[in-house]
Amino acid sequence: MALMYQVLERLRACMRNEGIVGEPLAAYLVPTDDAHQSEYIAECDKRRAYITGFTGSAGIAVVTNDRALLWTDGRYHLQASQQIDPTMWTLMKQGNSGVPSVAEWLSKELPSDARIGFDPYLISEALYKSYDEALEYTGQQLVAIATNLVDEVWSDRPPRSAGPLMVLPLRYTGRSVWEKVGDVRVKMAKKGANVLIITALDEIAWLFNLRGFDVPYNPVFFAYSLVTTTSVCLFLDVDRLTPDVYQHLNGESMMVDILPYNSLSTHLSIMLHTNPKWKIWISDKSSCAMASLVPKHNRVTGLSPIQMLKAVKNETELQGMRNAQLRDSCAVCEYLAWLEGEVPKGYLTEITAADKLEALRREQEDFVSLSFPTISSSGPNGAIIHYFPTPDTDRKLSLDELYLCDSGGQYKDGTTDVTRTVHFGTPTDKQKEAFTYVLKGHIALCSVVFPSKLQGVRIEALARAPLWSVGLDYKHGTGHGVGAFLNVHEGPQGINQRWADEGLYAGMVVTDEPGFYEDGEFGIRIENVVIVKNADTKYNFGGGGYLTFEPITLVPIQNKMMIPQLLTPDEIEWLNRYNATCFDKVGDLLLQQGKMDVLLWLERETEPIEPIG
Numbered sequence: 015m016a017l018m019y020q021v022l023e024r025l026r027a028c029m030r031n032e033g034i035v036g037e038p039l040a041a042y043l044v045p046t047d048d049a050h051q052s053e054y055i056a057e058c059d060k061r062r063a064y065i066t067g068f069t070g071s072a073g074i075a076v077v078t079n080d081r082a083l084l085w086t087d088g089r090y091h092l093q094a095s096q097q098i099d100p101t102m103w104t105l106m107k108q109g110n111s112g113v114p115s116v117a118e119w120l121s122k123e124l125p126s127d128a129r130i131g132f133d134p135y136l137i138s139e140a141l142y143k144s145y146d147e148a149l150e151y152t153g154q155q156l157v158a159i160a161t162n163l164v165d166e167v168w169s170d171r172p173p174r175s176a177g178p179l180m181v182l183p184l185r186y187t188g189r190s191v192w193e194k195v196g197d198v199r200v201k202m203a204k205k206g207a208n209v210l211i212i213t214a215l216d217e218i219a220w221l222f223n224l225r226g227f228d229v230p231y232n233p234v235f236f237a238y239s240l241v242t243t244t245s246v247c248l249f250l251d252v253d254r255l256t257p258d259v260y261q262h263l264n265g266e267s268m269m270v271d272i273l274p275y276n277s278l279s280t281h282l283s284i285m286l287h288t289n290p291k292w293k294i295w296i297s298d299k300s301s302c303a304m305a306s307l308v309p310k311h312n313r314v315t316g317l318s319p320i321q322m323l324k325a326v327k328n329e330t331e332l333q334g335m336r337n338a339q340l341r342d343s344c345a346v347c348e349y350l351a352w353l354e355g356e357v358p359k360g361y362l363t364e365i366t367a368a369d370k371l372e373a374l375r376r377e378q379e380d381f382v383s384l385s386f387p388t389i390s391s392s393g394p395n396g397a398i399i400h401y402f403p404t405p406d407t408d409r410k411l412s413l414d415e416l417y418l419c420d421s422g423g424q425y426k427d428g429t430t431d432v433t434r435t436v437h438f439g440t441p442t443d444k445q446k447e448a449f450t451y452v453l454k455g456h457i458a459l460c461s462v463v464f465p466s467k468l469q470g471v472r473i474e475a476l477a478r479a480p481l482w483s484v485g486l487d488y489k490h491g492t493g494h495g496v497g498a499f500l501n502v503h504e505g506p507q508g509i510n511q512r513w514a515d516e517g518l519y520a521g522m523v524v525t526d527e528p529g530f531y532e533d534g535e536f537g538i539r540i541e542n543v544v545i546v547k548n549a550d551t552k553y554n555f556g557g558g559g560y561l562t563f564e565p566i567t568l569v570p571i572q573n574k575m576m577i578p579q580l581l582t583p584d585e586i587e588w589l590n591r592y593n594a595t596c597f598d599k600v601g602d603l604l605l606q607q608g609k610m611d612v613l614l615w616l617e618r619e620t621e622p623i624e625p626i627g
């Protein structure tokens with residue numbers, strides 16, 4: 015506690031140090047993002063976590079001369095309240111009634127002449143614009159500070175990773191780098207752009223068919239890129255270029271200019287000096303530091319074209335995603351079967367259980383790493399939506415409590431994300447009722463047929479409606495995009511009431527994951543990865559086609575957690591059909607792997623439910 019107090023005091027001293035900030039700052043913003051606006055970040059970029067103690071993946075801290083505040087969304091309200099020191103930090107629960115936004119708080123609480131400092135590499139251009147507009151009439155000034163103040167006080171900050179890169183062969187990607195560059199240039203021509211600046215790490219990894227290990231759980235590497243109508247530049251630490259990576263980028267059909275990571279601004283400046291009328295396309299999700307490199311009269315804004323090209327998977331990627339989920343489901347089924355035998359012995363904890371699941375995944379072909387820290391949560395820990403166990407919070411698994419496990423893997427052919435909630439004893443009526451309403455929402459969303467390009471937010475209520483009918487709800491989105499051996503959270507697609515997405519297209523991959531959480535007691539979530547696919551409809555009003563979902567996670571849903579009387583005949587039919595698919599596909603793989611004991615468990619868990627009445 016004293017250490018964190020000292021960190022805050024040193025940070026405030028930097029805010030007053032005219033040699034660092036010029037005139038003193040009234041406040042300093044510490045966001046979660048790194049310089050590439052990544053959701054999941056490297057250890058060296060966890061500045062907000064360092065000063066607050068809060069480890070969730072979303073939030074922004076504001077430090078003034080006498081106050082420290084943390085904003086985060088509903089997924090993390092409980093976790094943040096447990097992790098921050100309330101004697102030093104005030105938790106601002108975004109989304110709750112009466113809680114002002116960051117900009118609203120700054121405009122009301124700080125003097126009219128306040129200087130508000132921030133690192134321009136860690137704030138997106140879009141967020142900067144929103145703050146700037148909100149403060150426009152207050153007289154307060156947003157000030158870009160070249161030196162990151164948290165770095166100034168973080169004495170043992172970890173070094174940035176610079177591990178080897180992995181070339182991803184065509185059998186996994188389905189399209190070559192040069193074909194992808196061609197697709198990007200078509201989009202650039204339609205936009206009237208001469209140059210595209212690429213700053214998002216997953217976009218760069220996708221475009222160049224490369225993967226890296228600079229960010230835990232996300233197979234990406236630190237780099238920038240420029241694509242013009244005639245050239246392609248990749249900015250990264252050049253000492254990472256192994257012979258196979260160099261050959262991959264400079265084969266017979268293409269030539270990529272490799273330049274130092276920090277030289278993009280110089281290169282772009284020379285390019286604009288030579289071609290002053292060129293139009294430069296940069297996403298407003300890029301940092302405001304990057305956006306400031308492009309004069310406004312040269313700037314073309316909008317979503318990066320790679321976002322949609324990456325989100326709509328080709329057939330090779332889709333089949334890879336199916337194959338990865340199948341092998342992953344095999345590992346999860348083996349884990350659940352193993353837990354049934356081990357939990358009654360009373361020795362398993364959340365951490366030891368999660369370690370076993372990782373070991374089982376590692377046995378599967380093409381496994382690379384986990385796709386995020388395993389959310390292995392027993393009893394009340396399950397109510398913390400993005401909980402992950404630590405030695406201080408590690409809880410034993412028991413026959414008396416619900417166990418929620420949200421986990422995933424990175425395989426060379428796909429990324430997985432699956433959540434199952436199970437009970438190893440006898441669940442309470444309250445738990446079974448909540449579980450059944452969550453299941454009804456999961457089925458409703460997975461079964462829906464909807465017009466092509468419809469925004470995911472337009473169908474999210476289907477997953478919430480069964481819970482709403484009894485006065486329940488949950489504080490997280492219902493679905494997020496999933497990358498193909500890339501980030502487990504991928505945009506721009508999603509099924510989330512908090513933002514308007516770009517719409518759903520055939521070939522996208524998303525999750526279906528409603529839940530319910532009773533603080534201090536238990537958590538429930540059911541999550542499958544699903545492919546957005548064309549629906550076979552009798553009619554085609556409007557001519558745009560209709561879509562539905564194909565579940566590709568194949569782990570049975572525990573029957574003992576359900577109240578069959580609350581399920582309709584159609585819901586029971588869906589559940590029986592899903593479980594039959596689990597048995598057929600996962601059962602075949604288990605048979606091939608000689609895991610007969612798990613196969614017997616799977617056969618029992620997928621027995622059909624008889625319709626009621």
